[in-house]
Amino acid sequence: MTGAADKARAIIESYDGPALRIMEVCGTHTHEIFRLGIRGLLPPQVRLISGPGCPVCVTPPGFIDEAVMLGLEHDVTVCTFGDLVRVPGTDMSLAGARSKGARVQVVYSPLDAVDYARDHASEQVTFLSVGFETTTPANCLAVERADAAGLGNFSLLTANKTMPQAYQALKGSADAFLYPGHVCAITGTRAEEDLVGQGVSGVVCGFTAPEIMCALAIILRRSQEGRPFFANAYPRVVTREGNKGAQGLVARLMEPCDATWRGLGEIPGSGMRLRDAYAAYDARRKFDLPHVEGRSNPACRCGDVLRGACTPHDCPLFGKVCTPQHPVGACMVSGEGACSAYYQYGGEQL
């Protein structure tokens, strides 16, 4: 291990300051922190809370209902990443829709969906465009490619989200955020730096054991200074400006909109939708979908988990009726979901 990592570890293990709640926003962080056993290093007064940074988890049931509607009522081929297939909608998941005859195609990239549309000219093809700033550029690129190829049968059902508004909405839930390194690689860090002025603290964090330990050590040190702070602990990938090419692509094709997050409700300006110039590629407008108000299983506490208001163990369904094999809530479906990580790695029991 590197010298910096050893130092970080010593800071973490010897921390004797006040209680701290640190929210790891990103689902990949949740997963890696469990996989690396990093919770085992933390003193008892430091709590890691899993936040809303898994795109599958924060996608509300109404979005699944819209996708099901496209597949069953509009005869559209729904292309999607695999995780979303099993996320429950109000009445059924996409797997359920598939068993009733909907065409649901699992792809590994939005560009695969464009290829599918090109190869299946007689079908209408919609890609389920979920994700944060990291994945949104690829979704925009898919539209740009489809547009260049003149594909009239390709569209996106958008549920793209942006993180900075969520940090503000979650301000009271945590004392500091582990900011998602992949998102910041695209966006740069200006938004997170500006949040310091509003009393929000956080550190941009990478994904290896030394990077995560260093970010945590910085939070433990800086929070003792008694004022809000920001630091970039992932400088090998994240710059202040971010990826200008990706930012420009998204700005050309998309504009901000209000968005509904599972667990957090509607957050103004936290979503992205296609601009009017690209309305022909927007499945909602193309197929004139009605507004859908989806409903979750009332006993499922995914919403509280995503806000950091409870841990998966506090949910009455967790590990009993809700397991990775039979998920009730989205957080158990996704490989990045907090419930799935707690279930797979045995929570904090070891």
Place this chain on the structure above:
Amino acid sequence: MSDTVMLAHGAGGRQTAELIDTVFKAHFDNPHLTADDAAVLPRPAGPIAMTTDGFIVSPPFFPGGNIGKLSVCGTVNDLACMGARPLYLTCSFVIEEGFPLERLEQVVSAMSATAAEAGVEIVAGDTKVAGRGQVDNLFITTTGVGEVMPGTHLAGDAARPGDKVIVTGDIGRHGCTILLARDEFGIDADVTTDCAPLWGPVKAMLDTTSDVHVIRDATRGGVGTVLYEIAGESSVSVELDAEAVPVAPEVRGVCDMLGLDPLYLACEGTMVVFAPADVADDVVAALRATDHSHGAAVIGTVSADHPGKVIMRTSIGTRTLLPQPTGELLPRIC
């Protein structure tokens, strides 16, 4: 003769006989393979082990092997896991109409070469041809008979606290190879399957000591799945040392890119061995001196705590539960 397999090749008439003579007999020739309805075989001295396995891998040809080699290795290795010297195999083919004869020859030739290496005779077989689209290229089922070596008592419920857990080589290569051979990810990497007949390594171990508790080949579901199976069957836990698990750099690279864990990728030439601590070093030394197991390593220890669980000691020395395998990572892999 036509250059593809036709429905008539499976109809039992002249063309069937022609296919058997020119392809199967030409490669599998041995004194026990006759034109009669069943092979008549000498009885071995010890108890016999018998097993059967179906192979439907997609694609049927991949770097380092093909479905034919796989169909011999899979069954031979299942016998070897029970401490049985493989003696005889039967094979049953279901071939899709239109499958190129040249490719069939390659499959059969690989089976013959692998059988020779494993010291096993192919003594009976069957061929059926199915209509186009009814099977994916070809399916092969092999059944094997072996003679259990005296003094061995290998079983999945025989792991004991204190045992060392050994792998016979680096893990996850077959699963990774098939994943890339499907060409769905646009990733090029120089990965070849580990597919190999493993009676040699098993014999080398058993010649060193008969005190080996469990041998299991880490096929579908990979090493992680086998560890959970044995932990459950033996009511023990396995403490796995993440840093000690051998993984080829190219497999590691592909896995990092795709977010996969090599512990759950299939192996077709790598086994998991549980042996008492006092013989573990000798077992590893014997394996390392034998073909197909030069990369053998101790990867963990068996304990009585947390029965049924696999606990991983991470790269930073913390402990975490190895996630339970949740099902097929890839269908049609072997």
